[in-house]
Amino acid sequence: MTVSSDASPNGPGPVRRSTSLMDRFIDTIELIAAAFVGIVALNTFVAIVMRKFFAVTIPDYYDFGRLLLGILIFWGIAATSYRGSHITVDLVWANVTPRHQRWIDIFATLVLLFVVTVQTITLFDKVRTTYQDNVLTYDLRLPNWPFFAVAWIGDVSAVLLIAIRTWRLIFHPEEIHDPKTKTAE
Template sequence: MKRASMDRFIDTIEWIAAAFVGIVAANIFIAVLLRNIFSYSIPDSFDIGRMLLGILIFWGIAATSYRGGHITVDLVWANVGPRYQRWIDVFATLVLLFVVTVQTWTLFDKVYGTYNDNVATFDLGMPTWPFFAVAWAGDVSAVLLIAIRTWRLIFHPDQIHDSKITAPE
């Protein structure tokens, strides 16, 4: 995959995560507006909102994992040289890759179980597995982006979109 196409893939995942932020915000705004002004409650709005928030979390993991925008503790990293900083970054990213890969595996089990058990929402009886499947797709995207980040950290640190990453000495 060329660098430009890989960057487009990364940007697409970030846009999907951003779209889910908008969808969650719109769902909450509309539900509150209807409830407080018109005394009308959207059927299953709580369940839908809850599942959309889960989707947002997993797609957000994908977006923040590549850019290094998640919360970090850089006490040791800030006090060592660039070579060791890179080693720490590679190690931390490999640990993150392992953890998110295991999480993705277990989330697939949840999608499969929800599908087989025919779990549905209370009011409308909508199946919940599609929401879980979209969340799982976000987790798969996170694994892919973390793998790309790991590859770039090891072989092409100049291609990382992170201000704290420096090229090897």
């Protein structure tokens, strides 16, 4: 990890800029998830404009939208899992000592790792059966399995990011980028 001597926008002190391979991997996963948000929005926008102003329906736009939304969900799980920015209930967490908060975080992250790992295994089975059954889109008769495979890669990314979060929570808690922890102003 590299520490810059630039002043923080919140006051004096160094700004930490991480350049580790893990942090670049995490940032890449988040960028891919953001790209899928844009692709889903673009698909919807273009379909609506074409239908409304030109009376033209894009073939398979509904199937593409449905499949891309599935991809977005699994890549979104990957993006939110590491940062801890998903929906949480912090009633107990907020009322215990920092040491106990860390243990709660470790336990919760291990449970999440288990659940998402099982989900990833079952999603791979869905990719396999979709490929074997030759499931196709309605209009263009394109195979669905590549969309399922991209969603599965997002789920694998979620498992990796949750594993990284677990590792850091246990061995390097100072490297966690957690929105729950605030810096003193």
